[in-house]
Amino acid sequence: MTEVQTLPATLRRFQAHSEGFRWESVVLKHYKPEGTHFRDITRQVLFGPESGLPAELRYFEVAPGGYSTFERHEHVHAVLILQGHGRAIVGEQVFEIAPFDLVYVPPQTWHQFQAAKDAPLGFLCLVAADRDRPTRPSAEEASQIRQHPIIGPHVRL
Template identity: 75%
Template sequence: MADVETLLTICRHFHPTDKGFRWDAVPLKHYKPEGTHFRDITRQVLFGPESGLPAELRYFEVAPGGYSTFERHAHVHAVLILRGRGRAIVGEQVFEVAPFDLIHVPAWTWHQFQAPDDEALGFLCLVATDRDRPVRPTPEEAAQLRQHPVIGPYVRL
């Protein structure tokens, strides 16, 4: 029979609160160490390299009015919206998203997740454990993105 410590590793209970979604023994971390290209977002790594999986399952929570970095990279994302509503920019499209919507972010595709001013947005994100570093737009790319007829009005840089 497994001891209590092993059981906690196998099963981490979920706790919804008015301040966000949390799981037992899962540290709440800042989205990124510093920067002005994102706003009010946290992450929790639910399953990481220690799980023996070749992927990480992460939960991100974007506070009202917040947003993730507008970026692209070689690795893909599989995203499941769990909490609230918001906006997902993927490539040259803007999607209004709500709980249980699925978003696939292909390799080298610009993307960003945004919460509305009145509600938090929470989502699971599945990525490969071995992955590259994100790339942000150059000043020239940023100028072009801001002029894009569909995503331009929504991009936060």
């Protein structure tokens, strides 16, 4: 008889805090080490390669009025909004987002997530574990983006 090897079940309980969503044994991290191209955002890696997955499932929380970096890269994002509301800029479109909306960010597509001023925006983001580094717009690209009739008024650079 062949023995089937199974991994032990792991449970990380959800913990609602006044400071935002948290899970047991999951480290709350700064979104990025430093910079002025994003504001008031944290991340938690819920599952990653150490779990045997070829992907990372991350939870981001953007404080009211905060935003992620306006960037692009080769890897895709699959995003599920869990709390709050705000905007997602994807390519040349601006979407109003709310809980349980799904946002797909294709490869090499400019994108940014922004929380409304009255509530935090929390979302799950699934990405490949092996991925490229994001790039931000050059000075020339930033100038063109600011002049774009649809996304220009909304982008935070």
